[in-house]
Amino acid sequence: MFKALKEKLFSVRQRLETTIEEQKLDSDLTIHSAPSQGSPEPSALSESPAPTPPPRESEREKKAPGFAQKVVSLVRDREFIIAAKDIEDSLSDLEIGLLESDVAFSATDAILTRVREDLTGSKRKIGTSVDAVITNALSDALLSVLGEGVNILDFIASREKPVKILFTGVNGTGKTTSVAKVAHYLTNHGLTVAIGAGDTFRAGAIEQIDVHGERLGLKVIQHQEGSDPSAVLFDTVQYAKAHNIDIVLGDTAGRFHNRVNLMNQLAKIRRVIQPDLIVYVDEAVAGNDAVIRAEEFSKSVGMDAVMLTKVDMDPKGGAAISIAHAVGKPLIFIGTGQGYDDIMPFEPKAIVADLLAGEA
Amino acid sequence: MLGNLGTNLKDALKKLAGKTVIDRVAVEELVKDLQRALLQADVNVKQVMQLSQTIKKRSLEEEPPKGVTAREHVLKIVYEELVHLVGGKVDVQLGRQTILMAGLQGSGKTTTTAKIARYFKKKGLRVGVICADTFRPGAYTQIKTLCDRVQVNCFGNPKETDARKIVAEGLQHLKDEVIIVDTQGRHALEDELIQEIIDLNEMTHATHRWLVLDAALGQQAREQARRFHEAVQIDGVIITKMDGTAKGGGALSAVSETGSGIVFIGAGETIEDLEWFDPDSFISRLLGMGDLKALAEKVQESIKEDDIDVNAMLSGKFTLRDMYKQLEAVNKMGPLKQVLSMLPLGGMEVPAEAVDVTSVKMERYRIIMDSMTSTELDDPAVLNGSRVQRIAMGAGATLEEVRELIKYYKMMKRTFKNLKGGEKGMQRLMKKFGRFS
Numbered sequence A: 001m002f003k004a005l006k007e008k009l010f011s012v013r014q015r016l017e018t019t020i021e022e023q024k025l026d027s028d029l030t031i032h033s034a035p036s037q038g039s040p041e042p043s044a045l046s047e048s049p050a051p052t053p054p055p056r057e058s059e060r061e062k063k064a065p066g067f068a069q070k071v072v073s074l075v076r077d078r079e080f081i082i083a084a085k086d087i088e089d090s091l092s093d094l095e096i097g098l099l100e101s102d103v104a105f106s107a108t109d110a111i112l113t114r115v116r117e118d119l120t121g122s123k124r125k126i127g128t129s130v131d132a133v134i135t136n137a138l139s140d141a142l143l144s145v146l147g148e149g150v151n152i153l154d155f156i157a158s159r160e161k162p163v164k165i166l167f168t169g170v171n172g173t174g175k176t177t178s179v180a181k182v183a184h185y186l187t188n189h190g191l192t193v194a195i196g197a198g199d200t201f202r203a204g205a206i207e208q209i210d211v212h213g214e215r216l217g218l219k220v221i222q223h224q225e226g227s228d229p230s231a232v233l234f235d236t237v238q239y240a241k242a243h244n245i246d247i248v249l250g251d252t253a254g255r256f257h258n259r260v261n262l263m264n265q266l267a268k269i270r271r272v273i274q275p276d277l278i279v280y281v282d283e284a285v286a287g288n289d290a291v292i293r294a295e296e297f298s299k300s301v302g303m304d305a306v307m308l309t310k311v312d313m314d315p316k317g318g319a320a321i322s323i324a325h326a327v328g329k330p331l332i333f334i335g336t337g338q339g340y341d342d343i344m345p346f347e348p349k350a351i352v353a354d355l356l357a358g359e360a
Numbered sequence B: 001m002l003g004n005l006g007t008n009l010k011d012a013l014k015k016l017a018g019k020t021v022i023d024r025v026a027v028e029e030l031v032k033d034l035q036r037a038l039l040q041a042d043v044n045v046k047q048v049m050q051l052s053q054t055i056k057k058r059s060l061e062e063e064p065p066k067g068v069t070a071r072e073h074v075l076k077i078v079y080e081e082l083v084h085l086v087g088g089k090v091d092v093q094l095g096r097q098t099i100l101m102a103g104l105q106g107s108g109k110t111t112t113t114a115k116i117a118r119y120f121k122k123k124g125l126r127v128g129v130i131c132a133d134t135f136r137p138g139a140y141t142q143i144k145t146l147c148d149r150v151q152v153n154c155f156g157n158p159k160e161t162d163a164r165k166i167v168a169e170g171l172q173h174l175k176d177e178v179i180i181v182d183t184q185g186r187h188a189l190e191d192e193l194i195q196e197i198i199d200l201n202e203m204t205h206a207t208h209r210w211l212v213l214d215a216a217l218g219q220q221a222r223e224q225a226r227r228f229h230e231a232v233q234i235d236g237v238i239i240t241k242m243d244g245t246a247k248g249g250g251a252l253s254a255v256s257e258t259g260s261g262i263v264f265i266g267a268g269e270t271i272e273d274l275e276w277f278d279p280d281s282f283i284s285r286l287l288g289m290g291d292l293k294a295l296a297e298k299v300q301e302s303i304k305e306d307d308i309d310v311n312a313m314l315s316g317k318f319t320l321r322d323m324y325k326q327l328e329a330v331n332k333m334g335p336l337k338q339v340l341s342m343l344p345l346g347g348m349e350v351p352a353e354a355v356d357v358t359s360v361k362m363e364r365y366r367i368i369m370d371s372m373t374s375t376e377l378d379d380p381a382v383l384n385g386s387r388v389q390r391i392a393m394g395a396g397a398t399l400e401e402v403r404e405l406i407k408y409y410k411m412m413k414r415t416f417k418n419l420k421g422g423e424k425g426m427q428r429l430m431k432k433f434g435r436f437s
């Protein structure tokens, strides 16, 4: 995942670093009275990036630094100031990289703004590695968008049984398959699972989840096609209670956020079964619309976490960043294929560290 | 489709209103707005950069023909470039045919298969569907249920795991005029499944291979389309789920990547929710019909003024006299290249030799033709050795020059004939302009 983005980030980092080094050299040359001990440090490129965040400047200069200020800064503090115009080219490179990775417009803007603010106008003490400054600016920006993440097993352990997890999303994103994968993942961790066939609308949907249940050896509660989905899911919860089952996974029919009656139906399901966790499912190949629909789902029925499917189709995975940015909810899993094992818990810290680690 | 591109463009074009010279700042603003709208609609980033560069370059560098305002000039360029993006009109034939459905997992292939089956059935054709999805649980039940609803034949076997075998049997079994093969979802990186669809395409001798794409598809669209196209030569794209809020720009990138067009649009979960797509009226609406109409009128006016019989030229009756008039008109309207560029020719190529003739040469040609008789001008076929000699003498030109002129004439004639024959040819465009005026 994020391979292309990783390459892009690497080249942007390199470029920023060169720019900043050159600028420093320029400043050094202009100020003749500058003490000579501040020789340029060796390139930090070969070193591994510092994993700890940098100490934040207490007062950040947001205005374009004037010449006088530069002089003062250089002579007195042995620092130099990164000017916005010097990094614009690199930032526009980063922008294209993000857009090409399907990071939506709004999220791209947010990341760029954050990196720009972090880098420009800030005084950098000579001696801190340039690479660390850049890496940390990027890392902060990405983490601020991706959030902390959640551990599903810890979450389940903290709740009363049966823990009810409801899957929602638009048509064809992979809800049903994801229900099967998550069921498989949880049973692999020693938990018991029952599934509710909540898609009573689409032709063949009940059979689809039923076959998955059969293959995984799990109970699938089902009603007739066309019946009320809240009733099936309610029955599933009752079944789980009666059989002391740890977790209920509720499948639902796909629906578009602009269909009021269908969204009301989902709201009803929510009222009836009171889920512990609403998992919103969307696909990695979705473009800018991912943001719009995530926001709408979040507003009308709510969501607690996101599962991103079909990452095998689009390893760039920018939709993960878009959705997380739009709704501020953690990504819990990614789906990477059509098999039951094609599922991975999503850990933002590890992903971002990997994104910014060493060479592309 | 394409979201607020229309509003953005109209606003941006307003800034050019009343201007006689192209305003660089206004063009740059327009291009920026265009970029933003296209990117937000998920058109491929590289394609957007290319398209906006072309529009900017052409707007600033190409001389607007006389009498055409700056705004009309830019509008015309935007129109032409959007035609590239949206693709040509796809005519769905109502005869015997086999259609192979292709696409990513969950894109809407099965639902669309049923919608198309219903479409052909309503047109009075006998339709049969083969379920070649041997992977997704419930796939056969899904398509069978839908086929039963519209009462068309459905062949499949949920126990069989080999799609090729089912298709072979289905082809034998079904005797219907229209056969639609619904396939399992696959993507560019799944080599075995790509091979499967190559095999299915060969086995079925499919008349059409339609790529079904979700309107929300983002930057991946182009790469996915490229792979499908490479495998089975996609000849049409169907955009599904247009009833949501997605803008379909990814699917459009797939259209230009495959050089095909949009066949249908899916806009709902039920079987009736299938729509036509007419690229012309789509773009016209996007840009504002009035503008296009005005432009078309202007073009016709300038042509009439200079007395060039476009229709005669296109019908292949292009004589030396026509060429003479044309060369005369060049003085008034600017180079032929631009006269032709007034017409949205889509992706059609006009040979460079046909338009890259210097004005000096044009003038020489005119003088030579002044020495020709009416018979020669109207029927160039009579030109023989002795006539050529006489003309050269009369015009004070060399034999070489006269022969060169005849060669140029023949090439022009061929060009106009080709234009006429071309699928997205000038004739069609003239017809369209006729419709507007």
Ligand SMILES: Nc1nc2c(ncn2[C@@H]2O[C@H](COP(=O)(O)OP(=O)(O)O)[C@@H](O)[C@H]2O)c(=O)[nH]1
Pocket: A169, A170, A171, A172, A173, A174, A175, A176, A177, A178, A254, A309, A310, A311, A312, A313, A335, A336, A337, A338, A342, B105, B106, B136, B185, B187
């Ligand atoms: N390649 C790939 N296909 C997937 C993934 N998740 C689901 N699918 C496929 O996408 C299609 C739609 O999935 P489904 O679960 O039925 O979607 P739903 O309509 O949201 O329930 C099916 O063909 C699935 O096999 C994934 O992570 N990778």
Ligand SMILES: Nc1nc2c(ncn2[C@@H]2O[C@H](COP(=O)(O)OP(=O)(O)O)[C@@H](O)[C@H]2O)c(=O)[nH]1
Pocket: A171, A172, A202, A254, A256, B103, B104, B105, B106, B107, B108, B109, B110, B111, B112, B185, B240, B241, B242, B243, B244, B266, B267, B268, B269, B273
């Ligand atoms: N709203 C809407 N849903 C659609 C449309 N086309 C397909 N779908 C839904 O998208 C999901 C996947 O469709 P399906 O035909 O099973 O896709 P396939 O995996 O490509 O065969 C289903 O829930 C369909 O009902 C459409 O045009 N509009």
Ligand SMILES: [Mg+2]
Pocket: A175, A176, A177, A199, A205, A251, A252, A253, A254
């Ligand atoms: Mg489903």
Ligand SMILES: [Mg+2]
Pocket: B109, B110, B111, B133, B136, B139, B183, B184, B185
């Ligand atoms: Mg299908």
